[in-house]
Amino acid sequence: MRTATVPPPRVPRLGRGWYLAAVLSAVLAVGMCLLGWRQADQADRIAAHPVRVEGVVTQLPTGGGTYSSVSYQVGGQPHTAAALPLADGTRLGDAVCLEHAADDAGAVRICGDTYPQPVGVGLARFSVPVAVVLFAVCVLRIWRHRRAVAVRAGQGRLAANLALATEALADGMPAITHGKRSRRKRRVGGRRGQH
Template sequence: MRPPTASRPSTARLGRGWYLAAVLSAVLAVGMCLLGWRQADQADRINADPVKVQGTVTQLAAGTGTYSSVNYPAQGRTLTATDLWLPEESRVGDRICLEYAGDDPGAVRACGKRYPQPAGVGLARVSVPVALLLLAFSCYRIWLHRRGAGGARRSRPRTTVAFASESFGAGMPAISHGKRSRRRRKSGRRALR
């Protein structure tokens, strides 16, 4: 009786792990789709009405969590764009050609580039198919787990009956330590009297 009860929590944890993997992969796929869609939308708006300006590099990317930033004039204001494509030899204070959308000065990219942040589009192109594959595999594993759990539920009573019949057949005492059988004998004797 112990092996089935010991394996139940581990299979339950395994099932929950696949549910978590499915949810995370779905969130990743949706998030990367939104990132790619935003980049493509900004690129289309810039293409519709491009305005070229000269921006000034104010910060360079240095490791993780630090992005490059460029200040540029747009509609009488000075705006800042972060994480744009910059030439490798760029330094703080260098001038760089930028183009922004006439109706949305926040949509800006380096001149000659298709997307504002090419790295974001490349990341979306790679990560969305991987996330969808992981989601499909997780759903398949969940289906197998549920199917196996249903089969285990159906076979559990049969296993219990098999164990009970083996224990009684081997001459082992009953679970109630013989109290039940004595009562039956007494009631049987009373009935005979």
């Protein structure tokens, strides 16, 4: 009895980059949402009960990833605010008008601004939709890949079952055919003997 070998169906490979992109886009979307929510929350708390103080510029932003830094005091306690949007031409030691929330001295912004860090809010508004779209594209691609793998696996099982059924039928056919032929030969031989 000869066993028919059915080659396994060829499963398309999906690069790990799709999974990595899905994870990174989800992390980016969540992180930017948290950043935007924190900025909005601080802006609301400052607007509810603003307290004005005077700060001093201790560091200026540079192109090397260094942010601005402004020092100020609240109730005799020193505080530092980073990445505030300073006006053009600001120098070290210049005085800056700040306003902070009455219940949180760390929630501080430049006087007249809406958010402590408007650049972060703008970045969140732009990056969150992009990250969500990228995440959706990656998830759709991964889902299609898994569906194609499932379909091909089902086709492979069907092909294997058909091959086994065909083989079993082919193995049974010679006996049936041989029996019929032998009967015909006997009948023909018998008639020849009678004549």
